[in-house]
Amino acid sequence: MQTLRVVVVLLVVAVAMLAYALWGRSSRERSAALPPKESVIPISSLSEVKPVKEIDLDYHSPDLPPGPGQDVFATQCVICHSPRYVLNQPAFPRKTWTAEVHKMVKGYGAPIDPLQEKVIVDYLVSWHGKEDAAAQSDSKRK
């Protein structure tokens, strides 16, 4: 009976020591495996990705100033992109706007005939551009 009690006590002590050693090792390993840089980054196994993702895209189109050609711009350009694409551009010289509008036809297949191209360029230059001559004298003054 006495020996059994000693054996049980020894066993309990041994198990406790083993558990302590293992716990210490695993926590040491954990900190060694994760450098401080990485430890702040949550790692997800993405186990719960919903099967359907849907977003609602609203637009925030600016009003463009009225003027000759605004109607052609509205029908031919706005099919593909917001007027904001123009608003975000610097006030380019006629030469640059001409090339841009032509790129829409040649590169992107915009259904704009040559006459309409001219009307659109005129419209853009009228409120968001400058004539080539003015642009040139601008740069000369600089």
Added chain:
Amino acid sequence: MIHARREFLKATGTLGMAAFLAACKNNSIARTVIDAGIPESKGVGSNPRTWARYPEKTDLMMLADRPPLLETPVRFFLQDLTPNDAYFVRWHYAGLPTRVDLRTFRTRVIGAVNRPLELSFDDLRMKFEPVTLTAFSQCSGNSRGFFLPKVPGAQWTNGAMGNARYVGARLKDVLNAAGVRAGAVEASFRGVDVPPLQASPHFEKPLTIDHALNGDPIIAYEMNGEPLPMLNGFPVRLVVPGWFATYWVKSLSQITVRTEPLHNFWVDTAYRVPTTPDYSEDSKHPNKETTPVTRHLTRAVFVSPESSAQLKNGSQVEIQGIAVDDGAGIRRVDVSTDGGRTWADASLDPVIDKYAWRRWRMNWRPTEVRRYSLQCRATNAAGESQATDQWNHGGYCRNVIQTLDVEVTA
């Protein structure tokens, strides 16, 4: 009722444009849009920035709304990983995906392969070894707004970039599962976004077959521990470490292995730079020879202070930024506080990953009340550094030494 109907007809009939714009506006994100002028910085002065909040996104600078172009404010680059909700957005066409059903979404591998594949989101996650990497990406036109003379295109400042951690399947493993046939020269990549017109060229970009098989590119299904935001390419996007984001095809739905190189508008006309050092050319005599945009050029960018900062004379300030290259590795960043006359070594933070950006820092104590011109310049392991002058007609691959003017007050 009749009155309202008449009004409607009048509006749509005679005032088509106004009605269209009004409809857009009423239906718009105006409730979350704050118009705010951002302090003028060199070259981008004339355009006030507009802020907008898009789905799964925080307030970002809206360069355009349809298709959306959203720029990340510089302060987010104080974090090593750019949060998903702050990551920049750029789509070519308004026909971007707004709804994806993973039960039907497939990434197809077709063309010169032995076994054409149709891979679901779960196939990509379960059937291929997951790879984790942190990589920097930037729009080819990042910082375009600073080019002088100005060039057409999105007038980005420095926020069309980000650094994120991705998990995905190696492109190599996916291509090997399909079995690339002898004679293949390229693999090309398409997403589910569709052109607005029949005649518009579908967005598709190629990599050489050697690049596609070199183990670097991955098909990412996880970004910073989350599914990708829809606007950044949910459910899977191609990640091409060290290369410009034009190759990081979003919502990747089709991989075509080709025995002839792909020729389309996106390869032959757009995204091309002159074949000169630093991709630089004379604005009056543009270079005739051009080559596609590919790898990131070596570059350092200021993160803090920002140009609007008011610095106190005599107080120490930490100048901080990030530096990027094509993966060779940033070796040095020099900082000048006197407009480029003298330079001092910045200290480099530890490497995050081969293709991630590298953070650099330098303490500085201004000693005079005036405007200071700060500059930063990176050099990589291949000896590539930055020039003081650069211009090209597309406004691409800007890596000229950045100048940041800051005001020091008493």
